[in-house]
Amino acid sequence: xxxxxxxxxxxxxxxxxxxxxxxxxxxxxxxxxxxxxxxxxxxxxxxxxxxxxxxxxxxxxxxxxxxxxxxxxxxxxxxx
Numbered sequence: 001x002x003x004x005x006x007x008x009x010x011x012x013x014x015x016x017x018x019x020x021x022x023x024x025x026x027x028x029x030x031x032x033x034x035x036x037x038x039x040x041x042x043x044x045x046x047x048x049x050x051x052x053x054x055x056x057x058x059x060x061x062x063x064x065x066x067x068x069x070x071x072x073x074x075x076x077x078x079x080x
Contacts, residue, residue, distance in 0.1 A: 011066040015059045021052075022059040035059045 009026040016023045021036040037055035038044035044051040050058070 009066075013063040013066060015056075015063060021050075021055050024059055024062050033059070033062055035062075 009030060009032055011027060013024050013026050013032060016025060018034075020038070021034060023031055024033040024035075025031055035050065035055040035058050037050040037052045038047060039052055041051050044054075
């Protein structure tokens with residue numbers, strides 16, 4: 001059993017634009033998620049991958065997770 005503390009990914013999480021998609025990083029610069037997409041909507045449809053707009057929207061929602069999870073934890077602790 002390890003005595004190391006669990007890893008934390010401190011907010012704020014931010015979105016960085018990459019060629020071909022977006023990357024989400026935490027406050028320390030740790031990469032948390034990649035959302036790959038195609039610039040051309042026709043290419044995305046043909047390839048069965050995300051469009052840039054879809055990838056941006058997913059990344060935007062992903063960066064809200066710490067805030068949303070904090071609200072859930074607060075609600076659960078307060079309802080006990």
